């Protein structure tokens with residue numbers, strides 16, 4: 637379980653990114669973190685594993701007080717927190733398997749990782765994870781030979797290889813097309829349930845979040861202004877998060893995108909039918 641109390645972040649510039657955020661995420665629950673640009677979503681995600689130092693407040697991962705750790709202890713504790721990024725952050729010239737095994741870097745002595753000698757159990761685990769994310773046949777490919785969706789699957793397997801107790805996920809679908817985005821969201825949610833992992837996903841796409849996560853937290857100007865199930869996210873709630881104008885623009889954009897996707901899909905079907913000689 638993740639427990640955050642009174643988390644505050646004030647940058648040196650005086651920008652108050654977080655203003656006393658308090659929340660709990662139980663094991664196996666996936667939270668979609670939404671809010672307008674500048675609301676503090678990235679700051680919140682990064683304060684949890686102290687990539688950014690919080691100004692005040694506490695972060696507990698199960699019984700561990702992450703905010704009270706020394707730098708050395710923090711390095712060890714970060715093994716317990718998996719991160720998945722928008723841009724995958726893979727090592728391009730390494731194979732899929734090597735990228736997944738790099739999730740274990742915090743666990744093996746330097747010489748072993750330098751010579752790429754990982755214990756057999758780690759390799760077996762990596763194969764099992766690649767199978768879970770649907771990449772069994774790609775383990776020897778270089779990362780730069782993969783599609784965006786496949787790359788994100790490697791990112792997920794790598795985060796799981798470190799055997800985390802929490803997943804922090806930053807815009808996992810921002811570089812993906814709508815269909816692949818849905819596949820990736822479905823995979824993340826299924827895996828978190830299977831492994832009883834709590835997770836927070838910073839996600840711009842409200843409709844995508846609503847379709848897949850069981851709980852949504854809306855941030856506005858560093859404060860939690862909505863916390864509830866996706867079906868409670870009505871226009872009033874969305875307005876409290878994004879404001880009137882932003883919400884209107886977003887709905888229009890979402891319906892334009894959906895319309896474009898429907899039109900492209902229909903066009904593909906027609907082309908397939910022509911190829912098959914149906915029409």
Ligand SMILES: Nc1ncnc2c1ncn2[C@@H]1O[C@H](COP(=O)(O)OP(=O)(O)OP(=O)(O)O)[C@@H](O)[C@H]1O
Nearest residue numbers: 647649651652653672673674675676677678679680
């Ligand atoms: N390194 C920094 N120094 C100073 N101010 C910062 C820094 N990083 C973020 N901020 C400010 O903190 C506030 C929250 O930013 P943050 O990036 O956390 O928001 P966000 O919701 O993730 O936005 P976006 O969706 O655009 O990524 C903003 O006002 C931003 O300008």
